[in-house]
Amino acid sequence: MSTKARPGRFRIATWNINSLRLRQELLGRVVGELAPDVICLQETKVPDELFPTGIGAAIGYPHVVYRGMKSYNGVAIFSRVALEPVAAPDWCAKADCRHIAVRVALPSGPVLLHDFYVPAGGDVADRAANPKFAHKLDFVAEATAHFTADPPRRTVLVGDLNIAPLENDVWSHKQLLDVVSHTPVETQGLNDWMGRGFVDAVRHFVPPDQKLYSWWSYRNRDWAASDRGRRLDHVWVSKDLVPALRGQTILRAARDWTQTSDHVPVAVDLEL
DNA sequence: ATGGTCGGTATCCGA
Numbered sequence: 001m002s003t004k005a006r007p008g009r010f011r012i013a014t015w016n017i018n019s020l021r022l023r024q025e026l027l028g029r030v031v032g033e034l035a036p037d038v039i040c041l042q043e044t045k046v047p048d049e050l051f052p053t054g055i056g057a058a059i060g061y062p063h064v065v066y067r068g069m070k071s072y073n074g075v076a077i078f079s080r081v082a083l084e085p086v087a088a089p090d091w092c093a094k095a096d097c098r099h100i101a102v103r104v105a106l107p108s109g110p111v112l113l114h115d116f117y118v119p120a121g122g123d124v125a126d127r128a129a130n131p132k133f134a135h136k137l138d139f140v141a142e143a144t145a146h147f148t149a150d151p152p153r154r155t156v157l158v159g160d161l162n163i164a165p166l167e168n169d170v171w172s173h174k175q176l177l178d179v180v181s182h183t184p185v186e187t188q189g190l191n192d193w194m195g196r197g198f199v200d201a202v203r204h205f206v207p208p209d210q211k212l213y214s215w216w217s218y219r220n221r222d223w224a225a226s227d228r229g230r231r232l233d234h235v236w237v238s239k240d241l242v243p244a245l246r247g248q249t250i251l252r253a254a255r256d257w258t259q260t261s262d263h264v265p266v267a268v269d270l271e272l
Numbered sequence: 273a274t275g276g277t278c279g280g281t282a283t284c285c286g287a
Contacts, residue, residue, distance in 0.1 A: 019279055045280065071280050120287055218277040
């Protein structure tokens with residue numbers, strides 16, 4: 001599969017950039033490698049008043065929406081085609097900038113696009129003992145309820161969902177069953193959410209017996225040799241868009257870039 | 273079994 005976008009195709013990428021200001025140049029490098037039409041970011045870690053507003057135009061993405069805060073979280077969408085902001089709720093009654101939504105003005109009609117940064121959930125997989133884990137489960141449950149009331153059509157949902165749902169979305173299913181990101185209560189929650197009318201667009205192309213990761217911890221001397229990855233970053237499409245799916249790319253090479261994020265970009269192509 | 277490494281406005285917390 002070509003890694004370059006082709007005419008008539010709509011390529012959407014998602015990347016947990018782990019500080020937009022620190023990695024502005026790498027964002028340009030992602031654009032050079034993938035040439036997505038739209039790129040969704042998480043963990044921008046920049047408050048709106050300090051957002052680097054010039055970089056969108058500088059890398060060929062004049063349409064930019066963002067929702068950030070100091071130090072933590074933050075999401076942003078850069079686009080080559082016009083975006084219309086869509087109201088996004090506060091989840092779990094927290095104004096913590098984990099979701100932004102837009103309509104993408106494609107010639108064939110608008111596509112609704114959601115960019116999510118689901119709470120990581122802390123270290124202890126116990127709702128009662130760990131408020132961060134409770135927040136994560138509540139966030140996923142609220143999002144599920146949201147899409148129950150409003151089933152998706154012509155919708156793409158992307159982001160760092162911080163859950164690796166399949167056995168081969170982690171380097172060791174057995175060893176990670178008790179580790180936050182792969183516990184049964186989380187994977188069940190994620191599957192319930194996706195079940196509200198979405199399809200896993202990357203797994204549409206890659207069979208479930210094949211290992212697939214988008215994140216490797218910084219705490220590993222040699223991330224590639226140990227390859228203890230997890231697939232935390234996802235692209236879902238509403239069921240009506242499944243016939244339009246054309247391909248997927250996980251830019252594993254980006255994990256080797258100098259001063260890179262611990263997540264790599266994930267892209268999906270649609271014929272729309 | 274343990275601890276390992278990042279980024280932010282930071283000498284700790286979140287990942």
